[in-house]
Amino acid sequence: MTTPAVSLQGASLSFGNRVLWHDLDLEINPGEFFAVLGPNGSGKTSFLRVLLGLQPLTHGSARINGSSVARGSRDIGYIPQQKSFVPGTPLRARDLVGLGLDGHRWGVRLNGRRHRRRVDELLDLVGASSYAEAPVGLLSGGEQQRLRAAQALATDPKVLLCDEPLLSLDLHHQQAVSALINAQCHEQNSAVVFVTHEINPIIDYVDRVLYLAGGQFRVGAPEEVMTTEVLSDMYNSHVEVIHNEGRIIVVGLPDATTHHHGEED
Ligand SMILES: Nc1ncnc2c1ncn2[C@@H]1O[C@H](COP(=O)(O)OP(=O)(O)OP(=O)(O)O)[C@@H](O)[C@H]1O
Numbered sequence: 053m054t055t056p057a058v059s060l061q062g063a064s065l066s067f068g069n070r071v072l073w074h075d076l077d078l079e080i081n082p083g084e085f086f087a088v089l090g091p092n093g094s095g096k097t098s099f100l101r102v103l104l105g106l107q108p109l110t111h112g113s114a115r116i117n118g119s120s121v122a123r124g125s126r127d128i129g130y131i132p133q134q135k136s137f138v139p140g141t142p143l144r145a146r147d148l149v150g151l152g153l154d155g156h157r158w159g160v161r162l163n164g165r166r167h168r169r170r171v172d173e174l175l176d177l178v179g180a181s182s183y184a185e186a187p188v189g190l191l192s193g194g195e196q197q198r199l200r201a202a203q204a205l206a207t208d209p210k211v212l213l214c215d216e217p218l219l220s221l222d223l224h225h226q227q228a229v230s231a232l233i234n235a236q237c238h239e240q241n242s243a244v245v246f247v248t249h250e251i252n253p254i255i256d257y258v259d260r261v262l263y264l265a266g267g268q269f270r271v272g273a274p275e276e277v278m279t280t281e282v283l284s285d286m287y288n289s290h291v292e293v294i295h296n297e298g299r300i301i302v303v304g305l306p307d308a309t310t311h312h313h314g315e316e317d
Contacts, residue, residue: 055118057082057211057243058103062112065098071267072098076112078262078271082210083241085234085257087248087274090264091305096247097133099262100213103245104130116211129209129242131200131217134193141189148188148199149174152206174202177232179225193220201229205236212236214246218253226253233257251278252299274300 056079063076072095080086088096101107102114105123114121116128129152137143149171175181178198188196201217214233218226234257237244246254251261251274263270263277265286270277277283278300283291292303 054082056080056115057084057117058086058245059115059118060102060112063102063109063114064111065095065102065107066110073264073269074267076269080243080245080260082243083238085237085244085246085254085259087246087251087254087258087261088264089248089251089261091249091307094264094266096264097215099264100130100215100245100247103211103213104128126207127210129204129207129212131204131212131214133215133247134197134200134219136193137189137191137196139187139189141187143188144185145180145188145191145195145199146171146175146184149180149202149206152203170206174206177205177228178202179228194222194225197221198225198229201232205232208236208240209242212242212244214244216247216249218248218250230254230257255298255300278302 058078058080060076060078063078064074065072088099090096098107102109103116103121105121105125116125150167153167153170172181175184178201180195180198180202183191183195188199191199197217197220204212212233217229217233221229230253233244233246236242237257248254251258255274258274260272261274261277263283263286266288268286270282270286278293280291280293283293283302287306289306291305294301294303
């Protein structure tokens with residue numbers, strides 16, 4: 053039996069009397085593309101922070117490849133939610149990607165030429181070759197974001213955690229970066245946990261979703277979770293889900309962050 057890449061047992065996370073999720077049992081397998089969806093403040097980033105070992109659970113346990121979560125795990129690649137590098141950051145684009153390769157401190161260190169070739173390959177895959185030598189602080193938000201994706205993929209991680217990795221990318225680069233993440237998942241057998249507000253750019257790749265809203269969660273295939281019935285129940289308000297030509301359109305979302313099940317508003 054394969055060890056799950058990610059495993060949560062009886063996991064709950066609350067801040068004060070605010071419950072983000074409660075009693076979550078979940079296993080994510082190697083080679084599975086797992087999307088985490090939900091409105092602002094529903095706990096998507098907190099979910100990644102639990103897996104990164106940065107956020108303790110209120111109850112339950114979280115494991116990565118069979119071991120308790122720990123900060124700095126070499127099994128994990130992470131594309132953080134976008135924050136800009138300041139203009140004076142003393143790194144070129146290729147240095148940033150190279151840091152991903154160098155992160156394998158105990159692994160086989162690539163020699164100079166192979167290192168350079170791999171960095172060039174990754175820069176090319178995210179369409180960043182033309183600005184390889186540019187200081188990162190001078191690049192646009194989307195250009196920086198593509199480098200972060202390349203850096204995370206450089207480590208060939210067993211578990212790839214992505215926090216809104218397509219944010220501020222144009223359509224062409226959204227497609228390129230999501231295809232690259234999909235290849236890491238379905239060809240290299242990494243488990244991908246992909247936080248997003250919008251499922252459509254990755255709809256062809258997603259195996260299962262975790263939908264968080266109003267202190268509740270649902271897990272299942274997109275067609276099981278993204279339905280009028282399920283989302284209306286979670287939001288406690290009528291939400292219409294339209295499936296059209298392979299896309300999912302959700303209409304009439306209330307502000308779920310101010311409504312918490314089990315609480316008096
Ligand atoms: N350390 C903390 N202490 C107290 N509250 C916190 C802490 N971390 C997160 N929260 C709260 O938990 C909620 C969930 O935050 P989180 O960033 O996980 O949401 P999110 O789903 O990623 O939101 P967004 O879509 O806006 O990025 C927020 O209301 C946030 O203020």
